[in-house]
Amino acid sequence: MILVNGVATDSVAATDRGLAYGDGVFRTLLARPGGLLAWQRHYRKLAHDCAALAIPCPPEPLLAQEVERAADPSDYSVIKIVITRGSGMRGYAPPESPTPTRVVMASPLPAYPREYARDGVKVHWCRTRLSFQLRLAGVKHLNRLENVLARAEWSDPAVPEGLMLDGDGNVVCGTMANLLIVEGGSLVTPELSRCGVAGVTRERVMEAAAARGVAFREEPVSQARLLDAEEALLVNSVIGVWQVRECGGRSWTPGAFAARVREWLDDEAR
């Protein structure tokens, strides 16, 4: 089901600035029969990202209600929320008082093989680099051509994710997931001050680690550092946690941290 500004429909205005310029932000989260997963965090992040683009964020109760309406009450679904600056006249200048467009769509949970969570995944090493843009770093905006180009680099169905580097050659994230590495029993995640998306699951893991006294740092992660790590983990709201099993010529056996981080997330979600 798709709701556009609260109305069940499958279309948006052809003049929407989301289409014209990617002038908007989005979120992807899980709905379970019991309710939404980490909804408050997702809404907070949505509001933060809207603010970064000076788009008025729709109120929380309105969006929560639309997400509940769109979701399948009897099964897991993936919810995508898109907020754009709304329709506009031709030209880049944002309208003074924009009327944002909100799109809420639900789709079935993708059927990833069970082995991904159990044994880890093989990961593509992307050639497409993330560009540096201080004004947009961390924000989940609709300008995602770099992710599309990176994801188009491989088609092997046994490779569900690719790792992306920035212009300096540091590893930043997957095309759809954040990255964590394990070093001497502590967690490190690439810092995202110049590019990348600061995801909600990454944030949840950081807080869960802090609550358990596990060291967690945000730092630049070179390719060598990643390949030296004890474990490398991919996290997002839909996949949860996948360990990297194979990447850039190195392979890893299943480690303790993937299961541990998954447990932290499950604990919080209970």
Place this chain on the structure above:
Amino acid sequence: MILVNGVATDSVAATDRGLAYGDGVFRTLLARPGGLLAWQRHYRKLAHDCAALAIPCPPEPLLAQEVERAADPSDYSVIKIVITRGSGMRGYAPPESPTPTRVVMASPLPAYPREYARDGVKVHWCRTRLSFQLRLAGVKHLNRLENVLARAEWSDPAVPEGLMLDGDGNVVCGTMANLLIVEGGSLVTPELSRCGVAGVTRERVMEAAAARGVAFREEPVSQARLLDAEEALLVNSVIGVWQVRECGGRSWTPGAFAARVREWLDDEAR
């Protein structure tokens, strides 16, 4: 009038990848009662940009016919063509055989004051920088948040354009126009191998200059170089040619080149 895939409508699918990721390209051109301005060049550029994203470009006769249908036959109109990779399942991976979406819209010519062409324009110096992305440089794709952020920096209605710098501090272009500078009677335009849009009017001016034996070079243009130039010109398909009258603390009196370049373009369009 708006045509989406040849049908008069004002909406596109909410699942379109143009909205989801800015996964597409666009063109803006002029339609006159006599016909389209520089259509063959615009189509060539559209096809080039589609190819850069591996989006199949709709055939020229089909698009030409839709543009003619959308345009006002009795007056000038601004035509915008958007080509996206079409609708898709959730996820960045492009569909193997995409069915592109084509949007053709016509709107009235903006009513810019006559003085802009005659006396030149005052220009804002944008703080938002253009990021480097080798895979997308020159392409007029739908990821235009940098232009939106730059254009949102000022609201003075007497300032119709802003100049954008890249991460190295070189001047690249306006938010909506290409830049040319005049140095010792020859033309220089910022090279666009790492960012910016290689516009059709810029290309037309380059060819017109070559045909007339006027030297024309693509080179990095520092801020100092721009401010030292004899003239600075902004060009695009809608505004034609505007001289920069005031920018970054410097002012220019109307020079010979703005009128000259306008004449070249008019000559070709006749």
